[in-house]
Amino acid sequence: MALTLLFSSLLLFCLNGVSSDSSYFTSLFTPGDSYFDTGNFLIMADPAIPEYNGNPPYGMTFFGRPTGRLCDGRVTVDFIAEQFGLPLLQASMLNSSDVSKGVNFAVGGATAIDIDFYERSKLVPYKLLNSSLTVQLGWFEELMPEICTAGRRYCFSNALFFVGEFGVKDYDLLWNAGKTEDEVRSYVPKVVKIIVMAVERLISEGAIYVVVPGNPPNGCSPIVLATRSSLSRMEDYDHIGCLRDINHVARYHNFVLREALDHLRGKYPHARIVFADFYNPIISILENPSHFGVADSDALRACCGGGGQYNWNTSAICGMPGVSACKDPTTYVSWDGVHYTEATYQYIANGWLYGPFADPPIMSAISYTREDLIKNITSNIRSSRIY
Ligand SMILES: *[C@@H]1O[C@H](CO)[C@@H](O)[C@H](O)[C@H]1NC(C)=O
Ligand SMILES: *[C@@H]1O[C@H](CO)[C@@H](O)[C@H](O)[C@H]1NC(C)=O
Ligand SMILES: *[C@@H]1O[C@H](CO)[C@@H](O)[C@H](O)[C@H]1NC(C)=O
Numbered sequence: 001m002a003l004t005l006l007f008s009s010l011l012l013f014c015l016n017g018v019s020s021d022s023s024y025f026t027s028l029f030t031p032g033d034s035y036f037d038t039g040n041f042l043i044m045a046d047p048a049i050p051e052y053n054g055n056p057p058y059g060m061t062f063f064g065r066p067t068g069r070l071c072d073g074r075v076t077v078d079f080i081a082e083q084f085g086l087p088l089l090q091a092s093m094l095n096s097s098d099v100s101k102g103v104n105f106a107v108g109g110a111t112a113i114d115i116d117f118y119e120r121s122k123l124v125p126y127k128l129l130n131s132s133l134t135v136q137l138g139w140f141e142e143l144m145p146e147i148c149t150a151g152r153r154y155c156f157s158n159a160l161f162f163v164g165e166f167g168v169k170d171y172d173l174l175w176n177a178g179k180t181e182d183e184v185r186s187y188v189p190k191v192v193k194i195i196v197m198a199v200e201r202l203i204s205e206g207a208i209y210v211v212v213p214g215n216p217p218n219g220c221s222p223i224v225l226a227t228r229s230s231l232s233r234m235e236d237y238d239h240i241g242c243l244r245d246i247n248h249v250a251r252y253h254n255f256v257l258r259e260a261l262d263h264l265r266g267k268y269p270h271a272r273i274v275f276a277d278f279y280n281p282i283i284s285i286l287e288n289p290s291h292f293g294v295a296d297s298d299a300l301r302a303c304c305g306g307g308g309q310y311n312w313n314t315s316a317i318c319g320m321p322g323v324s325a326c327k328d329p330t331t332y333v334s335w336d337g338v339h340y341t342e343a344t345y346q347y348i349a350n351g352w353l354y355g356p357f358a359d360p361p362i363m364s365a366i367s368y369t370r371e372d373l374i375k376n377i378t379s380n381i382r383s384s385r386i387y
Contacts, residue, residue: 024366025084025209027147028077030162031136031198032106033169034339035216035278036077039068039091041108044129052108052336055319057304061329061342070108072303072329073342076213077104077162079349080362084160092139099147102159105139107131111173112166112194113187123177133166133198141205156206160362163198165213165278167191167253171246172218181245185252192256199264203271211352211362212261213276214254217283219246222302222310222337229309240286241300254279258359272365277357281348282340285333292347293331303332303341312337 030036034052042054058066062073068091069075078088081102089104090096096103107129111118114135115128148155170191174184199210218224220242228243238244254277261275285292289299301309304325306316316323318336326332330343340348351357355364 024158025086025160026158027100027156028081028084028086028089028102028160028162029140030077030089030102030104030106031110031133031140031166032077032104032162032164033110033166034070034106034108035165035168035213035345036075036104036106036162037068037070037091037108038075038078038089038104038106040093040104040106040131041070041129042068043091043093044107044131051317052338053319057325058319058336060325070336070339071342071345072325072335074345075342076345076349076352077106079346080160080162080353083349083353092143097146099143100149103140103143103147105136107136109169110136110166111170112191113170118173124173133163133194137198137201144205152206154206156202157208159207159209161202161207161210162276163195163202163210163212165215166195167215168218168250171215171249171253172224175246181248184249188249188253188256191253192260195257196260196264199261199273200268203268208270209272209274209365211274211276211358212257213278213352214257215250216278216340217242217247217250217286219243219250220282220286220300222300222305222312222334225300226308226310226312226337227314240283242286250279274352274362274365275359276352276362277359278348281351281357282333282344285344285347289333292343294333295331298326298332300334301332302334302337303329304336310337 034041052070054066054068054070056066057072059069060072081088086101089102092103092105109129110131110133112133114132115130118124118128170187171184174187195212199212202210220240224243224246232243236243236245258275261273265273285294286299289296302311304318304323305311306313306323318325329335329341332341333344335341348357353362355361
């Protein structure tokens with residue numbers, strides 16, 4: 001017995017030594033939208049598009065210069081990369097020759113549903129970038145020969161994949177087209193199905209660790225609050241001051257997504273599928289702003305913007321000449337009215353890594369497999385009667 005314990009602790013010691021945080025994952029890949037984008041949108045978008053030009057003060061907190069991130073600094077996936085000692089992911093559109101440690105396929109404004117649908121149904125009065133989830137997966141597959149230079153077998157067994165966030169933009173387009181809550185809600189199963197298909201496609205290509213973020217509470221975004229304020233009545237707002245109908249759909253999306261991921265876990269028991277909660281970390285800050293160093297009166301205001309109740313002004317968006325940022329972005333939840341501050345993303349990323357905002361937390365998804373490994377090895381030892 002004592003010897004078995006000794007063996008187990010030796011094994012634990014060795015396994016921990018080999019698979020420390022900084023060497024557990026050897027690469028990181030992510031499709032996604034503007035919450036994850038590290039530069040694709042600005043490379044793909046027509047520079048004449050005035051919204052989100054990514055000019056200073058973007059990047060003011062961490063990089064000290066604009067990087068193509070729609071944030072004052074790092075985004076969630078950057079904090080995840082740092083945790084595992086990986087480089088901060090480059091945007092795939094930079095066409096870097098070194099993709100062995102990962103690439104970021106996320107594009108600001110990306111939808112889950114293919115853009116053909118929005119074009120055919122004439123729901124959107126402007127041209128969308130062709131960068132939906134399925135298109136991004138196509139880019140990933142095109143790059144596979146460069147990623148897997150030593151062959152496809154085991155290429156992704158130590159890779160960490162994210163799928164998303166997706167859905168916010170789809171629902172946003174539908175809300176802006178004047179759809180009712182029931183109508184927007186009716187698209188949730190379609191959006192979730194596309195996300196689930198993407199997870200399955202990655203698993204079929206060898207992915208084992210897949211993190212799937214849900215939707216944030218978009219009904220609390222300064223842009224949404226400002227642009228819908230003339231449509232909204234007192235009873236449309238919740239106790240925080242967020243729009244109920246928009247958050248209802250976000251929560252419904254998260255509910256349907258979680259159920260679908262539960263089902264996938266049964267179907268692929270070898271995979272480690274994590275649901276990353278993008279909703280409750282933000283709500284927990286908004287419900288108790290002072291606890292996070294955010295003034296009550298700033299909780300629903302953007303740090304960088306051109307005035308108004310929510311500091312969102314369609315004709316004076318962050319990055320435009322003369323539009324300035326707050327002095328200290330760590331005291332704000334929203335950076336530019338649409339995207340979050342680095343401080344918010346860091347809080348979310350920590351909740352995804354260690355809990356409570358992930359099911360299971362990414363770090364425990366890892367140790368679970370480690371325990372499995374130990375159990376397998378110790379049972380092998382027992383069966384070969386070493387003790
Ligand atoms: C990378 O390649 C794509 C497709 O060929 C192109 O559209 C894009 O502009 C390139 N990126 C840069 C930074 O040149
Ligand atoms: C978007 O790109 C995909 C893959 O490259 C292509 O099959 C599709 O036709 C394109 N859609 C539009 C609307 O351009
Ligand atoms: C919005 O920006 C425009 C252009 O800079 C400015 O004229 C207007 O006063 C701003 N509105 C508010 C509410 O600050």
